[in-house]
Amino acid sequence: MDMLCKDAVQTAIDEYIDGLAEPLRALNEKIHRTPELAYEEHFAHDAICDFLESQWILVTRHAYGIKTAFEAKVGNRDSFCVNFNAEYDALPGIGHACGHNLIAISSITGFLALTYAIDKFGITGQAQLLGTPAEEDGGGKIDLINAGAYQASDVSLMMYVPPIVSISRLKYQRTN
Numbered sequence: 001m002d003m004l005c006k007d008a009v010q011t012a013i014d015e016y017i018d019g020l021a022e023p024l025r026a027l028n029e030k031i032h033r034t035p036e037l038a039y040e041e042h043f044a045h046d047a048i049c050d051f052l053e054s055q056w057i058l059v060t061r062h063a064y065g066i067k068t069a070f071e072a073k074v075g076n077r078d079s080f081c082v083n084f085n086a087e088y089d090a091l092p093g094i095g096h097a098c099g100h101n102l103i104a105i106s107s108i109t110g111f112l113a114l115t116y117a118i119d120k121f122g123i124t125g126q127a128q129l130l131g132t133p134a135e136e137d138g139g140g141k142i143d144l145i146n147a148g149a150y151q152a153s154d155v156s157l158m159m160y161v162p163p164i165v166s167i168s169r170l171k172y173q174r175t176n
Contacts, residue, residue, distance in 0.1 A: 009121055016116045017109060020055075024105055027051050031101040035090030038134035041068040044088035045131060048104065052129075057115065063131070064147035069140065070131035071149065072111070075118040080125040083153035084111040087135045099161040100135065106159040128153060 027047060034043045045068045049059045052072055063071040084107040087100040096102075111129040118127060130149055134140035150156060 009117060012120060013113050013116055016120075017113055020109075020112065023051065023054075024109060027108075028101050028105040031088055031104060032096050035095035036088075037092060038089050038136055038138035038140070039066075039068055041089050041133050044068075044101075044104070045070060045133070048086065048088065048108065048131060052108070055112065064144055064149050066133060066140070066143055066147070068131070068133040069144060069149075070129075072129040073126060074115040075126035076124065077126045077152055078124060080154050081128055081152045082114055082125065083128045083130060083150060083156040084108070084114075085130055085132045085141070085156060085158040087132050087140075087158070089133055089136050089138075089140070091136050098136065102161045103158060104131075106161070107157070110157060110159075126152070 030047050031044045034047075036042065036044055045061070049061050049070050052059050057072050057074065060071045063069045086104040086107040088104040089100055090096050091098060107129060111127050114127040117123045118125065130144060132140045132144060134143070144150065
């Protein structure tokens with residue numbers, strides 16, 4: 001892709017994600033208002049799966065034998081697979097003080113951006129989104145690794161939001 005084409009792809013992705021800003025913000029707020037402990041994240045699991053399905057993304061609920069895990073994949077595994085990890089569990093007494101709701105939304109946003117590029121522009125590869133429960137107390141990713149969830153992944157991504165970041169300043173932003 002030459003620079004002009006890259007700019008057109010980036011602009012299209014920016015516009016697509018901007019169009020999802022309000023639904024993503026609402027999903028984030030729902031998860032934040034309903035903190036659930038390790039392996040009990042049923043509300044978050046269902047809310048995220050429902051949202052993804054509303055975007056016409058096929059979701060495997062209760063993936064890999066874990067009640068509150070899910071998996072979504074888009075594209076073909078004929079080249080590169082980019083995995084995004086969505087955490088959504090909370091801590092006893094302090095809820096989402098560690099920002100797992102934000103980790104979930106940032107991973108969902110990255111997954112949707114790549115999914116859009118794959119679908120709209122025929123970019124080869126695969127995007128995978130894993131709902132990774134029980135990260136505060138239970139080792140959900142370890143269970144997913146042992147179940148083979150990451151076998152096809154070439155790279156695995158997740159964003160952690162430090163406590164000094166103001167939630168009002170978080171936004172998907174184009175970088176040059």
